[in-house]
Structures are given as structure tokens and as C-alpha cells.
Amino acid sequence: MIKTIHDWLFSVMPEWAASLTEMVLIAVFYLTLFAVIGLYLVLLERKVAAWFQMRKGPNRVGPWGLFQTMADALKLVTKELTGTTKADKFLYNLAPYFVIVTALVAMSVIPFTQSVQAFDINIGVFFLLAVSSIGVIGILLGGWSSNNKYSLIGAMRSGVQTISYELSVGLSLLTMVLLTGTLQLSEIIANQQEHGWLILQGHIPAIIAFMIFMIAGTAETNRAPFDLVEAESELGAGFHTEYSGMKFAYFFLAEFINMFIIASIAVTIFFGGWLSPFGITEGIIWLQPIWFTVKVVGIIFLMMWFRWTFPRLRIDQLLKLEWKYLLPLNLMNIVIMAIVIWLGWTI
Amino acid sequence: MTKDKITNDSFKTQEYFVNMGPQHPATHGVLRLILTIDGEIIKNIEPDLGYIHRSIEKMCERDSYQQIVHLTDRMDYLSSHINNHAVCLTVEKSLELEVTDRVKVIRTIIDELTRIASHTLWWGVMGMDVGALTTYFLAFRDREMINDIFEETCGARLTMNYNIPGGLMNDIHPNFIKRVKEFLVHFRKKLPEYDSLLTNNVIFQKRTKGVGILSYKDAISYGVSGPVARGSGYSSDVRKIHSYAAYDKVNFDEVLFTEGDTLSRYKVRIAEMWESMKIIEQLIDNIPEGDISVPTKAVIKLPKGEFYQKVETARGELGVYINSTGTKNPYRMKFRSPGLSNLNALNQMVVGGKIGDLVATMASLDIVVPDIDR
Amino acid sequence: MSYFKDIYKGIKTLLTGMSITGKYFLNARKGALTQEYPDNRDTLKMFDRFRGEVIMPHDENNEHRCTGCQKCEIACPNGSIEIIWDRQIDPETGKKKKMIDQHIYHLGMCTMCSLCIQACPTDAIKWGQNFENSVYDRSYLTKVLNKSGSKVKAGVED
Numbered sequence: 118m119i120k121t122i123h124d125w126l127f128s129v130m131p132e133w134a135a136s137l138t139e140m141v142l143i144a145v146f147y148l149t150l151f152a153v154i155g156l157y158l159v160l161l162e163r164k165v166a167a168w169f170q171m172r173k174g175p176n177r178v179g180p181w182g183l184f185q186t187m188a189d190a191l192k193l194v195t196k197e198l199t200g201t202t203k204a205d206k207f208l209y210n211l212a213p214y215f216v217i218v219t220a221l222v223a224m225s226v227i228p229f230t231q232s233v234q235a236f237d238i239n240i241g242v243f244f245l246l247a248v249s250s251i252g253v254i255g256i257l258l259g260g261w262s263s264n265n266k267y268s269l270i271g272a273m274r275s276g277v278q279t280i281s282y283e284l285s286v287g288l289s290l291l292t293m294v295l296l297t298g299t300l301q302l303s304e305i306i307a308n309q310q311e312h313g314w315l316i317l318q319g320h321i322p323a324i325i326a327f328m329i330f331m332i333a334g335t336a337e338t339n340r341a342p343f344d345l346v347e348a349e350s351e352l353g354a355g356f357h358t359e360y361s362g363m364k365f366a367y368f369f370l371a372e373f374i375n376m377f378i379i380a381s382i383a384v385t386i387f388f389g390g391w392l393s394p395f396g397i398t399e400g401i402i403w404l405q406p407i408w409f410t411v412k413v414v415g416i417i418f419l420m421m422w423f424r425w426t427f428p429r430l431r432i433d434q435l436l437k438l439e440w441k442y443l444l445p446l447n448l449m450n451i452v453i454m455a456i457v458i459w460l461g462w463t464i
Numbered sequence: 465m466t467k468d469k470i471t472n473d474s475f476k477t478q479e480y481f482v483n484m485g486p487q488h489p490a491t492h493g494v495l496r497l498i499l500t501i502d503g504e505i506i507k508n509i510e511p512d513l514g515y516i517h518r519s520i521e522k523m524c525e526r527d528s529y530q531q532i533v534h535l536t537d538r539m540d541y542l543s544s545h546i547n548n549h550a551v552c553l554t555v556e557k558s559l560e561l562e563v564t565d566r567v568k569v570i571r572t573i574i575d576e577l578t579r580i581a582s583h584t585l586w587w588g589v590m591g592m593d594v595g596a597l598t599t600y601f602l603a604f605r606d607r608e609m610i611n612d613i614f615e616e617t618c619g620a621r622l623t624m625n626y627n628i629p630g631g632l633m634n635d636i637h638p639n640f641i642k643r644v645k646e647f648l649v650h651f652r653k654k655l656p657e658y659d660s661l662l663t664n665n666v667i668f669q670k671r672t673k674g675v676g677i678l679s680y681k682d683a684i685s686y687g688v689s690g691p692v693a694r695g696s697g698y699s700s701d702v703r704k705i706h707s708y709a710a711y712d713k714v715n716f717d718e719v720l721f722t723e724g725d726t727l728s729r730y731k732v733r734i735a736e737m738w739e740s741m742k743i744i745e746q747l748i749d750n751i752p753e754g755d756i757s758v759p760t761k762a763v764i765k766l767p768k769g770e771f772y773q774k775v776e777t778a779r780g781e782l783g784v785y786i787n788s789t790g791t792k793n794p795y796r797m798k799f800r801s802p803g804l805s806n807l808n809a810l811n812q813m814v815v816g817g818k819i820g821d822l823v824a825t826m827a828s829l830d831i832v833v834p835d836i837d838r
Numbered sequence: 839m840s841y842f843k844d845i846y847k848g849i850k851t852l853l854t855g856m857s858i859t860g861k862y863f864l865n866a867r868k869g870a871l872t873q874e875y876p877d878n879r880d881t882l883k884m885f886d887r888f889r890g891e892v893i894m895p896h897d898e899n900n901e902h903r904c905t906g907c908q909k910c911e912i913a914c915p916n917g918s919i920e921i922i923w924d925r926q927i928d929p930e931t932g933k934k935k936k937m938i939d940q941h942i943y944h945l946g947m948c949t950m951c952s953l954c955i956q957a958c959p960t961d962a963i964k965w966g967q968n969f970e971n972s973v974y975d976r977s978y979l980t981k982v983l984n985k986s987g988s989k990v991k992a993g994v995e996d
Contacts, residue, residue: 350823531913
């Protein structure tokens with residue numbers, strides 16, 4: 118279908134206009150996707166939280182509360198934007214866009230199905246890591262420019278946290294890249310189509326890598342038990358204390374989009390992206406996005422489960438966990454993976 | 465510039481003040497803590513009180529002795545029954561009034577239920593403060609059952625005003641015994657869940673073990689009481705040492721932990737819930753028959769003199785001091801509230817720790833701000 | 839080796855915690871504790887001792903039991919009760935008798951301490967179980983408990 122639209126556009130318009138229109142269409146598609154994913158993940162979070170806590174969750178707006186988050190978003194859009202008088206206005210206003218744009222850019226390389234992938238570069242994994250770590254600049258700017266001590270503490274924590282956990286995310290993905298020998302996401306999936314999911318191919322080291330990735334990924338998205346950046350019982354609301362209305366909503370949505378991105382990476386690298394388990398529905402194209410969504414929701418559910426169960430770590434324990442536990446384990450794991458591949462013990 | 469000077473100048477850090485409260489999620493009300501912070505490390509804490517001061521002690525000088533009781537509900541609202549009990553005991557002591565055994569036993573049962581309710585709420589909030597949000601709902605589910613028991617018998621859920629000088633306002637509800645037994649069965653099943661969800665959790669252990677240490681000596685010199693003191697190994701249970709009501713008839717242990725850190729204060733409270741259940745179980749089947757109140761005069765006049773009685777609330781030792789000149793109002797009324805002296809020790813416990821330690825330690829003190837301010 | 843042991847033990851405690859919340863998640867359908875308040879209005883019943891507000895029951899002849907002795911007014915710690923009374927001629931005996939004109943109750947000031955009800959010698963006032971007491975203007979919270987035209991029941995004396 119995408120190919121027919123592409124051909125049709127290029128047949129009716131001159132080449133420059135066609136590619137421009139195509140880009141606009143893709144942007145609109147991704148923005149819509151962004152909003153829908155963000156809003157419904159918020160709803161899912163609230164529902165899942167309620168079920169963990171013996172509550173019912175939002176059920177007033179629409180059937181099963183399906184329009185609850187839309188109503189919330191509408192409220193936030195119409196709200197007055199307030200801020201502190203001594204804030205650094207330019208950076209203060211810029212910060213939410215930093216966070217949201219990086220999240221959007223990271224989404225562009227994720228292969229939702231075999232053909233839906235905005236651009237398939239040969240350094241896909243590297244690109245994802247690089248882009249998703251830019252988001253922290255937005256948080257740092259927001260925290261610093263708000264001229265609020267709580268925000269500043271939150272922002273500094275965020276900086277420390279992201280710099281540390283970036284390593285673990287990178288190294289655990291690198292462990293898997295050893296198996297595929299490529300950074301291109303589409304080829305990683307093609308490899309899995311041929312030899313089975315990477316988590317099965319790499320068995321023990323792959324499972325360890327997955328666990329490390331989940332821990333580091335949760336930390337990367339600043340979610341509990343690593344939500345020191347917001348830590349409501351310590352810092353009020355952390356870096357976004359002084360934000361209101363739509364600017365707050367940007368931060369809020371970006372958190373959920375980042376969660377989606379981490380889950381998509383996990384699914385793509387470890388669980389074969391849009392592939393069906395053991396190729397049972399191979400060839401049925403319309404099932405691909407469904408498989409992808411199911412897996413992503415599964416991973417996101419796991420992250421929510423973490424959030425609603427565990428207490429928060431302290432900042433020094435957070436760093437200790439990374440530098441004393443995750444990093445050495447990760448390095449060991451890479452060596453083990455290399456040995457496994459060298460001896461041909463992959464499945 | 466020499467090399468040394470550059471490093472000294474460029475790495476000079478600055479201490480700064482942060483106002484934690486009066487509106488802050490971790491201060492459990494309107495307590496204001498003025499923190500001096502160096503990065504994440506706390507250098508000094510200065511609690512600033514008075515945001516919820518309602519001059520309860522002064523209001524007591526205006527009221528009759530029956531009316532005083534209902535004001536004490538509003539001090540430590542989580543152990544309101546025990547506060548009421550304290551005032552009633554003081555008045556009864558000064559009048560040399562002996563209440564019936566039935567009243568004593570019912571008061572004891574209700575005090576212990578209050579203690580469980582207060583500790584469950586504390587447990588939920590402790591979980592919230594260290595970041596585990598589900599604890600709150602588990603705790604409230606169990607507390608709700610106790611609140612229902614109270615509501616059925618006293619008519620209120622928080623500010624009960626069930627005790628009156630000389631006895632109880634009305635008899636226990638016919639369903640009371642049945643409901644308490646149901647609760648005990650339920651809670652015996654659910655309390656181990658508290659342990660597996662939070663106590664044994666490795667993150668929680670790391671957050672609380674060795675954090676906010678209050679030594680045995682400091683515990684005595686700061687005059688802390690209740691679970692905070694017992695967490696430091698200082699035996700201070702008023703129920704054991706100066707027994708009142710029916711506590712001398714029941715068999716229970718005073719919980720002592722010697723580490724003095726946040727985790728031991730936590731464990732004291734969890735163990736106290738078990739002990740409270742033990743006390744209730746011993747009493748619930750043998751509530752003696754008798755009157756529910758000894759008739760007093762409509763206007764109670766205390767003899768001239770000073771009277772003091774202390775009880776063990778969920779937070780520690782609550783002392784009630786009445787200075788009477790023989791009129792129908794007290795000349796001076798003073799409450800020795802456990803929260804205030806427990807809060808005093810905060811600086812000793814937390815300085816040198818991180819902000820996260822402060823929050824965990826504050827939660828383990830289980831302060832109720834209206835109790836501190838009165 | 840204790841390094842790996844610590845990791846193993848740590849992960850085990852985390853999984854125990856997750857199993858508890860997971861259990862609640864699976865039982866979410868039947869285990870929900872939420873009371874959807876305005877929806878369950880018909881079935882929601884307060885306990886009969888619930889202290890909602892002070893009411894003065896009237897019987898079918900529009901008669902109450904309040905003699906106007908003012909004991910509740912004295913017992914009230916915060917002045918929520920004011921009684922306006924009058925000496926009127928009792929139609930039956932022909933003697934002058936203390937009778938209430940208005941029994942005024944300030945719900946906004948009431949702390950639900952129940953002392954007035956304890957003090958009442960004739961059981962004229964008791965607790966009502968109504969809990970929906972919010973109003974748009976606080977003057978509505980000042981209530982006159984005796985209905986207009988009501989009179990004290992014959993034979994009720996303090």
C-alpha cells in the first residue's frame with residue numbers, strides 16, 4: 118500500500134513536490150502515532166496501576182474510560198501556562214521541545230512492520246542510542262532554567278543517571294549485535310527470521326543481556342524504581358515542578374514515548390520485532406504490526422509491574438548498581454557471548 | 465595562578481538552603497524543614513513548627529473535662545482513642561474513680577485496634593515515601609476494616625470521642641466481637657504479605673539498613689519514646705512499665721531492636737502489630753459483664769492539685785498533665801506529645817545522609833504534625 | 839562468590855514482591871475495593887450509630903421531645919447549639935412552662951463529639967445518618983431543628 122501511494126505521488130507530481138508531500142505525510146503519520154501511543158499508554162498505565170492496587174481505574178469518560186486521557190490532554194491544552202518570574206525564559210520554553218523531538222526522532226528508525234519504517238539506516242542501533250540520550254539535555258535545561266532548587270536537584274540526578282545507564286543499555290545491545298554482526302535494524306530482524314529470535318539464539322548470555330537491558334532501560338526512561346528525577350516524595354515533582362499546561366504534558370508524554378521506544382528496542386533486538394513466534398504466521402502481512410504491538414505491550418507491562426512494586430533507590434545506590442553490578446556483569450557477558458559464538462554454541 | 469589554586473577555586477562548592485514543606489509530600493502535613501544541603505548531602509535540618517497550631521492546650525482551659533476529651537482527638541488523629549483514653553484516665557485518677565472491668569477491657573481492645581490502624585497507615589505511607597506505591601492500598605484495605613468496626617461502635621471513623629470520664633459513651637455494638645474476630649483472621653493472613661512486598665525487598669533493605677541511626681544514649685537524651693526508642697533498644701513501653709487499663713492482665717512482649725536504624729524502627733512497628741493482635745485475641749472472648757460507665761456529676765470538678773498520667777500511643781508516650789484549682793476547668797493543661805520529642809532527634813539521625821535518607825527516616829519516625837503542634 | 843550470591847538473593851526478593859502484586863493484578867476483577875460513590879447511593883447505608891448531623895425526630899402529630907432545658911447548649915464545646923426559648927402557657931395544665939421557640943444547630947461548627955446527645959435528658963435529639971452535607975453557602979448549614987408549628991410532646995419532663 119505504501120508503495121502504491123509512493124508511486125502515485127511520483128506519477129502525478131514533479132519529483133521535488135512528490136518527495137516533499139511524502140515527507141509531510143510521513144511526519145503527520147508519525148505525529149498521529151505519537152499522540153495515540155502517548156495517550157493510550159498513559160491510560161494503560163493508569164488502568165494497570167489500578168489493577169495492581171485493587172482499584173478500578175479511570176472508567177468515567179467513555180466506555181472503560183477510553184477517552185479519559187484525551188479529556189486530560191484537552192484540559193492541559195486549555196490550561197494557562199504559568200512559570201517562575203526569574204526563570205531563564207528561552208531555555209525554559211525550549212526544554213520540552215528537546216525532550217519531545219528526540220523521542221520523535223528515535224521513533225523514526227523503529228521497524229513497526231516489514232515495510233513501515235521511516236528510515237532504515239545501517240547504524241540503526243547506534244542511532245537509537247545516540248538520539249535517545251539527547252533527551253536528557255531537555256531535562257537538564259528544564260531543571261536548570263526553572264530557577265527552582267528542587268528542579269535543579271532533579272535535573273542533576275537525571276544527568277548522572279542517564280550518563281551511567283547509557284553504558285549498560287549500549288553494552289547489552291552490543292552483546293546482541295555480536296550475534297547478528299550488523300547494526301541495521303531491518304537486517305537484525307532478517308537475521309532473526311532466518312535463525313530464530315535472538316534471545317533464543319543467544320540463550321543464557323542473551324537472557325542476562327535482556328535483564329540488564331530492562332533494568333538500564335527502566336533507568337533510562339526515569340521510571341520507578343529509578344524515578345529519582347521526579348521522586349515525588351523527595352523533590353515534589355523534580356525537574357518539571359515549574360511547568361504547567363501543555364509544556365508539562367510534553368514532558369509527561371515524552372516519558373511514555375520513551376518507554377515505548379525502550380520496549381520497541383527490546384522487542385526488535387531480543388524478540389524478533391514484528392516476527393511471529395517460531396514463524397507460525399509468516400507471510401500474513403497484516404499480522405505483523407499486531408505481533409509487534411503485542412510484544413511491545415508485554416514489555417511495557419513488565420516495566421509497569423516494576424514501577425508499582427518496587428521502592429525507589431537512593432542516588433548513590435543507583436550509581437553503585439550501575440558501576441559495581443551492571444557494568445562488570447555486562448562486560449563479562451560480552452566475553453561469554455563472544456566465546457559462545459566462537460565455539461558455535463548458539464541455537 | 466598555580467595549579468593548586470585553580471583546582472581549589474574551581475571546585476569550590478556552595479551549601480544552600482532548601483525549604484522542605486510546609487507543602488511537601490514527605491512531611492506528612494504542614495511541617496517545614498529548613499535543610500542546609502551540600503549537593504545531595506544534608507548538613508543541617510531545622511524543623512519549623514507552628515503551621516497547624518490550634519492552641520489546644522489553651523482551649524482546654526476554657527472547656528469542661530468532658531469537653532476536653534474531644535479536643536484530644538485532633539492532636540494525634542491516628543491514635544485518637546488512645547488520646548481520649550489518656551485524658552479520661554487522668555480525670556479518673558484525680559477523682560479516684562475506679563471504672564468497671566468491662567470498660568477497662570473494651571478500652572484496651574479499642575486502643576490496640578487503634579494501634580494496628582495507625583501502624584497500617586504508617587506502613588502504607590512508609591512505602592509511599594520510599595517509592596513503592598502499592599503498599600498504600602494494601603494498608604488502607606486493612607485499615608478500612610478497623611475503621612468500619614469503629615464506625616459501627618462509635619459512629620465516627622477518625623475523631624471518635626468514644627471515651628468519657630468514667631467510662632464509655634455507649635456500649636459496644638452487638639457486631640463488634642464478630643467483626644474484630646473477622647479482622648484478626650484477615651489480618652493474620654495479610655500481614656506476612658507486608659513482609660514479602662516491602663520488608664524483604666532488597667531495595668527497601670538497602671534504603672533503610674544503617675540509615676538514620678539513633679544510638680541508645682541519644683535515644684535517652686533526646687527523650688524519644690515509642691517505636692523510635694524501642695528501635696534503639698531503649699525499653700520504654702508505658703503499657704509494661706506503668707501499666708494501665710487491662711494491660712496488666714494480658715500477656716505480651718515489648719518489642720526491642722537494638723540497631724537504632726530506620727529498618728529496626730520499621731521492624732518494631734511490624735512486630736507491634738503482631739503483639740497487638742495477640743493482646744486483642746486474649747481479651748476479645750473474655751469481655752466481662754458490667755456497666756459501661758460509672759456515673760459522674762454533670763459538672764466534673766477536680767480536686768485542687770496536679771495530676772499526670774501517661775499512656776502509650778501508637779507514636780510513643782503521651783503524657784497528660786492537669787493543674788487544677790478545684791474549678792470546673794483546668795488551670796493549666798499540658799500534653800507531652802510523643803511526636804515533638806521524636807522529631808527533635810531528626811537532626812541527630814539524618815545529618816550526613818542524602819535527601820532520600822531524610823525521607824525514609826522521617827517516614828520511620830511516623831510523625832503526625834497536629835500532634836507536634838497541637 | 840558472595841557477589842553473585844547477593845545478586846541472586848536480591849533478584850529473589852524482587853520476584854517475591856512482584857508475585858504479590860501480580861496476584862492482586864490477576865484478581866483485579868473481583869478484588870476491587872473501589873466504592874463508586876454516587877453510583878452506589880441507593881445501596882450505600884451508613885451504620886445506625888453514624889454521626890452525620892444532629893436531628894430532632896418529630897412524630898406524626900408534629901410533636902418533638904425537646905423541653906428546652908438547654909443542657910445540650912451547655913454541653914456543646916464549640917457553641918454549635920443555640921436555643922431560643924420562651925415561657926408560654928401550657929394549654930393542658932394552664933401553667934406557664936418553658937418552651938422552645940427555635941432549636942438552632944450550626945452544622946458548620948459541629949465537631950460531632952456527641953456530647954449534646956449524651957446530655958439530653960429526654961432523648962429529644964439524636965444522630966442522623968445523612969452524610970451529604972455539602973452546600974453552596976454556609977448559611978445553609980445553620981439549621982433550625984424543630985419544625986415550624988411543632989410543640990413538645992405531652993408528658994415529657996426533664
